[in-house]
Amino acid sequence: MRVGPVANIMATLLIFLGVLMFIPLIFSFFYGEDPGPLLWSGVITILFGLTLRFFTPPAKDLNSREGFAVAAAGWLLAAAFGSLPFLFAGTAPTPVDAFFESMSGFTTTGATILADIEAQAKGILFWRSFTHYLGGMGIIVLSLAILPHLASGGLQLFRAEVPGPTAERFLPRVADTARTLWFVYGGLSLLQTLLLLLGGMSLFDALTHTFATMGTGGYSTRNLSVGAFASLYIEVVILLFMFLAGANFSLHYRALTGKPRALWGNAEFRFYTLGLVVATLLITINLWRSHYGSILTSLRHGGFQVVSIATTTSFVTADISRWPPFSQGLLLFLEFVGGCAGSTAGALKQIRVLVLFKYGYREIRRLLHPRAVIPLRLGNKVLPERVIAGIVGFLFLYIGIFLLGSLVLMWFGVELPLALTAVATSLGNAGPGLHIMGPYENFLAFSPGVKLFLSLLMLLGRLEIFTLLVLLLPDYLRGVRFSSK
Numbered sequence: 001m002r003v004g005p006v007a008n009i010m011a012t013l014l015i016f017l018g019v020l021m022f023i024p025l026i027f028s029f030f031y032g033e034d035p036g037p038l039l040w041s042g043v044i045t046i047l048f049g050l051t052l053r054f055f056t057p058p059a060k061d062l063n064s065r066e067g068f069a070v071a072a073a074g075w076l077l078a079a080a081f082g083s084l085p086f087l088f089a090g091t092a093p094t095p096v097d098a099f100f101e102s103m104s105g106f107t108t109t110g111a112t113i114l115a116d117i118e119a120q121a122k123g124i125l126f127w128r129s130f131t132h133y134l135g136g137m138g139i140i141v142l143s144l145a146i147l148p149h150l151a152s153g154g155l156q157l158f159r160a161e162v163p164g165p166t167a168e169r170f171l172p173r174v175a176d177t178a179r180t181l182w183f184v185y186g187g188l189s190l191l192q193t194l195l196l197l198l199g200g201m202s203l204f205d206a207l208t209h210t211f212a213t214m215g216t217g218g219y220s221t222r223n224l225s226v227g228a229f230a231s232l233y234i235e236v237v238i239l240l241f242m243f244l245a246g247a248n249f250s251l252h253y254r255a256l257t258g259k260p261r262a263l264w265g266n267a268e269f270r271f272y273t274l275g276l277v278v279a280t281l282l283i284t285i286n287l288w289r290s291h292y293g294s295i296l297t298s299l300r301h302g303g304f305q306v307v308s309i310a311t312t313t314s315f316v317t318a319d320i321s322r323w324p325p326f327s328q329g330l331l332l333f334l335e336f337v338g339g340c341a342g343s344t345a346g347a348l349k350q351i352r353v354l355v356l357f358k359y360g361y362r363e364i365r366r367l368l369h370p371r372a373v374i375p376l377r378l379g380n381k382v383l384p385e386r387v388i389a390g391i392v393g394f395l396f397l398y399i400g401i402f403l404l405g406s407l408v409l410m411w412f413g414v415e416l417p418l419a420l421t422a423v424a425t426s427l428g429n430a431g432p433g434l435h436i437m438g439p440y441e442n443f444l445a446f447s448p449g450v451k452l453f454l455s456l457l458m459l460l461g462r463l464e465i466f467t468l469l470v471l472l473l474p475d476y477l478r479g480v481r482f483s484s485k
Contacts, residue, residue: 006069008056013074014049017081018042024085024130027204028123037088038123045081065476071467075459079103082131089124096448103455105131107462108344110218110314110431111454113444117223122204129208129219135462136215136245136344137185184252189214192241199233213241216344218314218431227317232300235317239307246311246339247272267379268340268351275350279334280306283327290324302327310334312346314431335430346429346461348398352391354378359388397465402427405457412450422446426457 021042028035062070082105083098085091092098097113104111105128114120120128189210196206205221212219222228226238244252247269254262263269280303287298301318308315309331320328337353339345355378362374375382402423409419422443425431443451460468470476 002066004057005060005062006066006073008053008058009062009070010073010077011049011051011053011056014052014077014081015046016049017078018045018047018049020130020134021045021085021127024123024126027126028121031122033121033123034089035123037085037121038127041081041084041088044084048081068467068470071463072459072471075106075463078134079106079455079459082106082127085124085127089121091120091124094448096451097444100443100451100455101128102131103458105129105217105219106135107429107458108132108135108215108217108312108346109426109429109458109461110212110312111425111458112219112442113451115442115444117221125221126204126208129211129217129221132215132217132219133189133211134215136217137182137249180253181249184249184256185214187256188241188244188252192237195237196234199231199237201229201234209238210241212315213238213313214245214344216242216245216311216313216339216346218308218312220315225316226304235300235304238315239304242307242311242313242315243276245313246307246343246345248340248342249344250342265379268354271354272340272350275334275337276306276310279310279330283330286324286326291322291327305331306334309430310337310345311339311343312428312430314425332424335424335428338428338430348395348428351378352394355383355388355391356395359392394465397469398427401457401460401465405453408453409450412447412453414446414450422450422454423457426454427461429458429461 019042021038025035025038027033028038079099079102083092083095083102086098086101087095092101092113100111101113103109110132117125192210192213193206196209197203201209208219208221209226211217218225220226220228226235229235247263248266251263251266251269280299283302283306284295284298287302288295292298292301304315304317305320307313312335320331336347338347338349341349341351355376358376358378362376365374366372376388377383405423405427406416406419409422410416414422443454446454
């Protein structure tokens with residue numbers, strides 16, 4: 001692995017990130033706030049990037065090892081430098097808190113250390129939601145889309161960052177694929193923003209909630225989240241776009257380019273949609289019988305929370321910590337499953353769960369027919385055994401890290417239910433925890449060590465475990481050199 005070219009790409013990403021920090025200044029000036037925190041954060045980030053780029057050789061033809069290093073280091077540096085506005089503005093009391101908030105934003109987790117969100121400066125809140133938007137589709141994918149000199153190593157970067165069992169390149173060139181993904185992402189975002197403006201939201205609230213919706217992150221500008229607007233229209237608009245953000249964006253591209261049947265013709269999308277419908281019906285009935293007493297109110301809150309939790313967005317319209325145990329338990333299950341591969345949602349992904357169901361069914365059939373060759377099909381395609389093994393391995397690692405992470409938190413003195421909840425929400429990039437923490441609570445009370453550990457879990461979840469764990473293999477660092485050759 002060549003350290004120099006990897007560092008050179010890091011420098012480019014930092015320069016790009018620093019420029020993006022100037023965008024929230026528009027709202028700082030509009031609302032008459034101190035522009036210093038964002039201005040100095042952007043300047044420092046750009047200067048650091050320029051300095052690093054000056055002393056490192058240009059990147060050419062990255063290999064897979066270097067692609068993994070860029071993905072891991074890129075996200076760590078983005079979270080570190082992205083924390084500067086929170087630190088300089090006094091939004092976060094310590095550097096660890098600022099890093100936690102930034103990592104939670106970029107990984108679209110949505111967990112926060114803020115107790116009073118509405119007391120923060122508008123420019124800082126805009127940056128906070130903007131990190132969701134950048135991290136949702138991926139800061140490296142965005143860089144591939146608009147920085148042509150990264151194209152030589154684009155495939156390795158694309159594979160290292162895009163979530164799902166396989167990174168689908170549906171156009172011949174990686175840069176074209178990245179641009180198309182961001183075009184679809186941006187188009188849907190523009191539509192949602194316009195619809196929210198029609199619902200009476202201010203431009204500031206419409207943009208920040210669109211960023212959090214399309215990035216499936218859940219950072220709101222209100223203490224009561226979406227429930228603060230008390231608008232059925234706004235809830236329906238956000239629900240619809242959370243659903244779209246939780247689906248594979250390559251399917252949206254095909255639907256928009258004259259293949260509308262691509263959505264329902266996809267086995268994962270059907271599984272995703274039917275699962276949400278069934279979960280909504282079950283929770284609606286449960287709430288109607290034992291909580292709200294009104295079928296329409298139960299459907300309104302139940303449907304919104306099902307889509308919000310399943311897509312790992314975690315916007316809320318009601319205090320779900322007070323809901324019946326069955327509804328909370330089903331939401332927790334949905335939080336583990338997550339959205340589709342190729343979406344901005346986190347957790348296991350629908351396609352993996354679907355394949356695991358089919359895999360289990362196949363193994364039961366093999367008990368009756370031990371000599372039979374039973375291919376595992378997904379739609380009209382037969383899945384290679386290598387892909388199936390990768391999915392089973394991912395599930396094993398996910399559960400293992402979840403259990404180990406819970407033990408680590410308990411070592412720090414965190415009680416069992418809270419430890420399980422915090423690890424599940426961090427590893428699944430799913431935002432506020434269910435049960436003990438409640439949807440309106442925050443992570444400020446955790447010790448610095450716990451916050452750093454949860455930040456690591458967020459990054460593990462966003463990069464889908466393998467990208468980070470491969471860096472720990474004994475033979476990974478063999479042949480490390482600082483030259484560009």
